[in-house]
Amino acid sequence: MRKSEIRERILEYIKYFFDERGYAPTVRDILKGCNVSSTSLVQYHLNVLEKEGQIRRDPEVFRSIQLVERNVREVPLLGTISAGEPIPVVDADTWSNRAEETLRVTTDIVGGKGDIYALKVKGTSMLDALINDGDVVIMEAAQTAEDGEMAAVWLKNEQEVTLKKVYREPGRIRLQPANSEMKPLYTGSENIEVQGKVVAVLRRLDR
Amino acid sequence: MRKSEIRERILEYIKYFFDERGYAPTVRDILKGCNVSSTSLVQYHLNVLEKEGQIRRDPEVFRSIQLVERNVREVPLLGTISAGEPIPVVDADTWSNRAEETLRVTTDIVGGKGDIYALKVKGTSMLDALINDGDVVIMEAAQTAEDGEMAAVWLKNEQEVTLKKVYREPGRIRLQPANSEMKPLYTGSENIEVQGKVVAVLRRLDR
DNA sequence: TGTTCTATAGAACACTCGTTTAACAGGAGG
DNA sequence: CCTCCTGTTAAACGAGTGTTCTATAGAACA
CATH class of the missing domain: 2.10.109.10 (Umud Fragment, subunit A)
Known part of the structure; x- marks a missing residue:
């Protein structure tokens, strides 16, 4: 898995969003926040990040994204x-x-x-x-x-x-x-x- | 506002849920977790807790409950x-x-x-x-x-x-x-x- | 006895949001 | 040239979820 600029941005945005609001962003929050144009593209990258062990999610649970490295x-x-x-x-x-x-x-x-x-x-x-x-x-x-x-x-x-x-x-x-x-x-x-x-x-x- | 046993339970459950899962419970999670029988009853108590300043919520945002007293x-x-x-x-x-x-x-x-x-x-x-x-x-x-x-x-x-x-x-x-x-x-x-x-x-x- | 406040129940609405599916483009490698 | 992998787009389904509305009941109070 090579590094991808957009995934870095997503990861950073998740951290920023959580620090700012106290809860995790949705797929569509990330879409707007990172200037991505499709929910499934976000989904795709989130899946990669999860496979890489950078984030954790509960399937079908809204706002369940968590950074593995914590505060x-x-x-x-x-x-x-x-x-x-x-x-x-x-x-x-x-x-x-x-x-x-x-x-x-x-x-x-x-x-x-x-x-x-x-x-x-x-x-x-x-x-x-x-x-x-x-x-x-x-x-x-x-x-x-x-x-x-x-x-x-x-x-x-x-x-x-x-x-x-x-x-x-x-x-x-x-x-x-x-x-x-x-x-x-x-x-x-x-x-x-x-x-x-x-x-x-x-x-x-x-x- | 006098203290209410059920509100204490809800507050405790929110903390427990967040510690356990890393994100906040929904109204219906609380319903199940506290043996309450109606979403609007949960809503009612959440509104009271918010007015008391014990929790904070963003309207219409799922899983946005946060305990004001924090870690x-x-x-x-x-x-x-x-x-x-x-x-x-x-x-x-x-x-x-x-x-x-x-x-x-x-x-x-x-x-x-x-x-x-x-x-x-x-x-x-x-x-x-x-x-x-x-x-x-x-x-x-x-x-x-x-x-x-x-x-x-x-x-x-x-x-x-x-x-x-x-x-x-x-x-x-x-x-x-x-x-x-x-x-x-x-x-x-x-x-x-x-x-x-x-x-x-x-x-x-x-x- | 009527009024008001707190507490509760059930149902329904409408929007949010995770997920899925189908399709396409570009590059790498054989 | 064909195939596989990564990255991307668009649209839609359907379950999850915050919210609202109506109705009921007991307690306090005047």
Whole structure:
């Protein structure tokens, strides 16, 4: 199945329509919205999209089109993060079974791609990352980080995790706190192990 | 309008149906699902629910019922917050019309009640509240704060807003930074003006 | 006792909308 | 050249569905 410009448009329109109105468009809504000239042409493309797994429909049910990729993600809360211990390793098993709790978060906040999970911060050891006791960090599994990305870094000598921006420099690694008033930490590249990238930080104050 | 057992059931069924299927039920779905015996009875109760503001419908559009109380809230981003200027005053007008942008956030994070709005933080003046340049704070309109609540406080003498936990003490007010390593600020109660309560802090690091 | 409001029932109307069918054009490949 | 696949058009069927209308009944109230 090769990509088709009109199908992309239809897919985009379905998303737009749902965001705007809160329910799915009909075949004829799509017809008007995408400047298509025949209901059966829309039907044809919808069938293709359904076969591709991009949408789901219930036969004969009006307005039952649903995008398979959704607006809200379920993020598993997999444990805690504190200075003294490495963050939990995520594999298929922990990811699906060991979740204490599930956080429902919009893709506005966490983006749409990649396996992500959440950790609750224990203690105040990450104040220099502007992260407080009780905050929740949303992580993406990763073994490396690009320059400037905020990552969870395991410092082997210190036996500590820390959340810092990572920069490669000649002969050393610079770990920069989010708090611009604080000084960076320098260490050798053999001393660090990236355990994940920080995607977002969530702090709830009302309860 | 007094509460009606059947309307409660209908409301619950709409939620159940939507969670289950991803789209709203028709009048006749509700009829079957709630053991009601007439479409016009369903219609009658739907009209009441709509008048009560519990649901929203588009006339003549199939499956357009939506629960007004949602899983996702639209939070208007009303402006910026920085040390040097008071935060924008919210009234019905600003709330509905002046939003630069709308943030979609789950009720998991911001709770379900009260008028809330979002402000983008400009500058690093709120580092002591563990809030960085570019973070988004979600606020609830309020003129007062209970002891221990995080609030946006306007300091009259200093001509500054600051985000602190507020504690009333004999003859003075203690303003406690979120960062437990920092010292509190003391001031007279006549010097402060609570402009809102902080409901949540949002930080996005991926982009 | 009449009036009004809420709650209910059954039936019917008219439009909406998923689906089907038949037909045609262009390109790819043998 | 023929065949197959994708993309397209037009028209129509018939079930799904929001809506409306009429009628009934009990409760509250004056």
